[in-house]
Amino acid sequence: MNYKQNIDKSHYGRIGDYIKLIDERNKGLRVQQLLGLSISKQFIPSVANIIGTDMENYKIIRKNQFACSTMQVRRDKKMPVALLQEVDEAIISQAYPIFEVKDETKLLPEYLMMWFTRSEFDREACFHAVGGVRGSLEWEDFENMQLPVPHIGKQREIVKEYNVIQNRIALNQQLIQKLEETAQAVYKQWFVEGIDLENLPEGWRVGVLNELCEYSSKRISVSDLNLDDYISTENMLQNKGGVVSANSLPSTGSVTNFDKGNILISNIRPYFKKIWLANFSGGCSNDVLCFVPKPNIPSLYLYQMLEKDNFFEYVMSGSKGTKMPRGDKKWIMNFLTVIPSTELLDRFSTLISTIQHRISLKKQENQKLTELKDLLLSKLATIEN
Structure with a gap:
């Protein structure tokens, strides 16, 4: 080397x-x-x-x-x-x-x-x-x-430029967190607080996850993908941070096809909580689960359910392996949940869509800023004195 x-x-x-x-x-x-x-x-x-x-x-x-x-x-x-x-x-x-x-x-x-x-x-x-x-x-x-x-003045310039990017990323992340907390508060108020499984509101019922979604069965050729629309566990960020551009593509073959509105979750080491609500279409590796909401289920509602800590804890409780635990796909689809009325789900989707759009924009901005930061770091090797 x-x-x-x-x-x-x-x-x-x-x-x-x-x-x-x-x-x-x-x-x-x-x-x-x-x-x-x-x-x-x-x-x-x-x-x-x-x-x-x-x-x-x-x-x-x-x-x-x-x-x-x-x-x-x-x-x-x-x-x-x-x-x-x-x-x-x-x-x-x-x-x-x-x-x-x-x-x-x-x-x-x-x-x-x-x-x-x-x-x-x-x-x-x-x-x-x-x-x-x-x-x-x-x-x-x-x-x-x-x-x-390089000379100390040059170092100060480089550090200052780097910190401007870092601070903007941090500021965006704070806003993302506040927006997500707002969405979570609405979800909790509407679908969690005061809900008694023995006495559900009219039109509600207890069900399991596979009544709300299914795994994507569609495939897409690797030749139709690029680094920006291919998702693997490596370019998914921990703690619900979304995704960044991939470093490489599989050499040949096909992978799972996902569409805008699908929810992707890394199935390796579920405790990292890598989850993303897709805002474009593309392909994902076999180590990434692609959840497709059923026609009457808003993707925003499904995302709010799956990004909760109790869901990842459930996935871990049925995972296989110790050094690199992997979620069991059948076990995951048996996750017990309350299914509200269709009317309430539609109202929730309308209310939350604006919040989710702002979150998506800020995450896209942070992705570009992160790429800019990485570019700045890569150029350090060729910096002149």
Whole structure:
């Protein structure tokens, strides 16, 4: 694997020349906030069981310092690394190396984090990882990896441009969340609160999911698809985040055909809650379930039902496999639900359609912004001093 590929590396520097390890322990239990490190390169609230644990041995991490994991890089195809910016200090497991930039007049921590965010960085880290399936990255190999180091003014310009995109994405995401909470509140008020299974309103009944929808049986040739209308579990976003453009297409054959208004759910690791209400037609892989609403069922109502946590919990309860659980298609269609009257379903669809349209527009905007952000990251390798 060749990482040079005609790139001028005269202004590149060795990562190890710009960083230093930090090992400050939590003596006296002065710091209480405990963080974990996710594979998506973010700090998260720790879910570790710390009962009986000596918290004095945990490491303190301060603002503008990094935490990383060099374990299992080859297996996960990523090196988890994150820059602390949200709080002034926290503690983290002693298993994670902590490091900081030696001289911020030469290298900005935010610029370095941008470099770590690149998919090309993860590929190189994976290339250097050793030790078989659970290959780890040796610290010396990490330090020997290189990055472009333009003058500090150029770094500030790049970081500023990147942050403008990031902030716009975050703002859109906040609006999406508020709109989704509004739709969920209406759904809950109309179809959940005060509903007694023993005494349902007139025209309502108890049923199962297969009375509301079916799996798509249509096929489409891969030759009729492109990266923008092909959906696989890899380009579906976690936690109901929608979809992004695919990185590749299957080599030959055909895949499941989906239409606008169908609901797609990743059937691998259902706990990731990857779900999308299609706003265009295309094709999806066999690892993605395509739910087609029956003629009298509004797609917006079906989506509101399927995106609930209790549905994903139900899918997990019938899933097969441990390392990579997969939902059971027959089990899923037996999901128990209340089926309201047709008149109420139509009223709900009319009310929610405007909200759903705004959500769709904001998600499309964030998809374009994410592509722009990725383009900016990809150009770091060729940035001039």
